[in-house]
Amino acid sequence: MVRRSVYPYWFLLPAAVVYGVLFLAPTFASFWFSLTRWTLFESHFVGLDNFVTFFREPALVKGFVNTLIYGVVTSGAKVVLGLLLAVVLTSRIVARGYLRSVVFFPVLVSTIGVGLTFTVLMNPERGLINQVLGAAGVDGPGWLTDPSWALLSVAAVDVWKGVGLATLIYIAGIVSIPQEYFEAARVDGAGAWANFRHLILPLARPATVTVIILSLIGGLRSFDLIWAMTRGGPGFTSDVIASVIYKQYQAGFYGLSTAGNVVLFVVVTAIVLPLSRFLNRKEVEA
């Protein structure tokens, strides 16, 4: 057959080699190495010891819990704020293009740069945020130094940086809603709220699914922002799995670090896969 040779499988080969060697192989190897005490050159089988350590040591358990909080909070906030911004930015508003650009630009900026900038803005004594709050008579907390705030503060910056993408996805979703629907709604005398509640919300559902899935994947794996802002501190209070992986790697505990990787793998797939199946199925039913 002619066609067989025209779309040859060897086209897949270069990509498959790179992907297989540097992504799939390490992923499979991680399951083995997570069961060992490992120095990169020698590995010594220790069974489930690393996982036991991971779930017994309070500092590491904290990282696990924080990962879930961080993922849920950031993706929740991105859904809500992204949708609101998208509704505003698809309405007839002056300087729409400017506003879309301004909201979107942080998505493209270096995470480390953003993190360090906000670290300074959030300085408890001298930072802009607490200066402004102070002028308004509010005594701002130590955003990054108070254990009860640190993780949420980082999450807030994550939302600041990432909400532009969510907004963009929602804008694409809203724009694709046929104008006739809005016409019909107007004939029925529907107000802005009814439009939002009965038209935009259900019809932008695919966008919602995308935003949730994307920001969950990003949020659960998040490392750079947290590392730039708190390094998991104060103490261990804002550690997430990804920062624990890095710290264990730095300490030379390669087996434990890899066990952290496996835990993260399980967390991400166990949350994202069923969720995306669930959300997509409901979409079909609706």
Added chain:
Amino acid sequence: MKKSAFSGIIAIMASSVIFLVPFAFILLTASKDQRQAARLDFSWPTEFHFVDNLIAVLKADDYLLIIAYINSIILTVGSVSIMVVLAAMVAFVLQRRAGRWNGLINFLVLSGLIIPPAVVPTIWVLDGLGLFRTMAGLIAVEVAFGLSFCVLLFRAFVATVPRELDEAAILDGAGPARLFFRVILPLLRPVVITAVVVQSVTVFNDFVNPLYFLPGSDNATVQLTVYNFAGQFGTQYHLLFMDILLVTIPPLIMFLFFNGRIVAGMTAGAIKG
């Protein structure tokens, strides 16, 4: 109309405060002298030291920042061009040829988007190949991690290229390589630009992979210099923020020239994902 103009002004002001003040802060702090910058406040510089600070940052550590810029450019150009070509080849065959492997391949492509890479085992593999701590190794890693996104982006687009073009090329006696590189790839131009722009920004901004796979001060990428300066300069915030400013400029340029492409790519890729 009046109401929307009013709410528009409110929106502009609010968004400027929330989204632009941090950038203004970067710019202002990068222009201050050390003493004033160390106060960390949001104020107009008493004296402008923009050029002095720029020179000081560039000179720091034997022009490390310039080396880092060169490294970042090599990394970005190298990995993005390789990943785009490889991904386009995969997407082409994947879309054109319905085979029993497609299910598996699609599964692997999606896995690449979801699964967090296993860090230390990747170092172990790279080390085994003699690629750990080398630019080539880091480029390969970026390619491996970026393939999935590009494949998804391209596959949707390949579907819009009519098969009749393939048939015509084959009738002209073109082999698969010529068909792909001479006929298909040029037609993918718009989506190639999108992929290049989006992935360039991603790779340029990448911090984690250089941190793990390319340690060492001579190999620093610009993101690592920012991170290292934060530790090393301690409270010399004027230099730190000058560095942050310099690292922000390339994405800004990309944004000014390719705003539409980036938006198209991110939404398309995202919705497919």
Added chain:
Amino acid sequence: MRRFLTASVVLCLALTGCSAGSLGSSEDDGDGVTLTFLVDNSDTNRKLGEGLATAFTAANPGITVKVEIRPQGTEGDNLIKTRLATGDMTDVFQYNSGSLMQALAPAKNLVAVGDQPWAAQLDQNFTTSVTADGKVYAAPFGNYNAGAILYNRAVYARLGLTVPVTWAEFEANNAALKSAGIAPVVQSYGETWTSQLFILGDFHNVSAADPRFAEKYTANQVKYASTPAAVAGFQHLQRVHDAGWTNEDFASAKLDDAIALLAEGKGAHYPILSGIISQLAGTFPDKVDDIGLFAVPGADAAKNGLTVWAPAGVYLPASTTDAKREAALKFLAFVASPAGCDAQTAAAAPQGPFALTGCTLPDSVPQAVKDMQTYLSTPGRSSLALEFLSPVKGPALEQICVEVGSGIRDAKSGAELYDEDVKKQAQQLGLTGW
């Protein structure tokens, strides 16, 4: 900024050719040998590295030494280990002595230098800290360092306070300082490593209570949490926070901020490594003689003494061979000679005594260094820090200290957590008894 510029200017003046660094990395042509020399990126160590390199090249025109920079802390440790393991190390490198050096697998990765003529001139404490399996592996780089309390003598004089030797006296001083409106204890958790000194600097007091502590600790026979003298450090850290003795911005302050508080007399005590005195001297040259040093106070006045860190070493990796090895040995001999000490003194004000007989400190050294010398010259008033005597050191101590020092975790639980942390390290090292 000024400190940075001055440093660069001094360097450029000192260096014969202030090259554009690795930008125009031209390998020496002709018959010359170029040695690469890896040094950590701290201000002082970079100056010392450059100073040694320049002075050595001046004395040995055929050999050029090119200084490379690496990060400090665990990141740097990891880098060194990886580069050694992959045979990719520079020709010579500077690194900690003591257990961190033991963790480099010296027998496999390093060249023993005990047979070199200069080895006999090394100070006993230093020799101990760079010996593995009876072989000596390094020439001394820099000076002795102490984990101690830097204090503002001007403030002490104004309030009529005397240097405390017991924790109770220290508390009394703190109370007096607090009522005078001065932050008694400066802490700087914005840079986490600075949080550990109440524990690490307390080791002389621990070993005064139990001279065999280090040995038993390595063998997993004693724990921090269950040894009263050892847990005391964590309790002190907690006490300082609970009593409200810290500076207000302790959670976000960085080292530079803490130095400023101390130098300006807004803070009275700063538990820290004595080496930072050179940084203080750079920023506050007129205040440096206001700053003195005393050992971390303990329970027993008679046994109080200073915990010291031996100088770092300059090591020769096994991967350096032939002509490079010969040149490298010459370089080490230079480092371990009075001329090497002089080159270091010229590059950065000494922060403590040298580890080489025949090297003396200039009279101009800061008061804190003189105070340190007093402890070191008195027998029984100083001990090596635990990390020189035992390879067992957990990587998370700094985070644990921040938690205890910020009131997130109490002393007892901090000590227990540290014991857990240490266990991972001991197991990773494959020590017996864990």
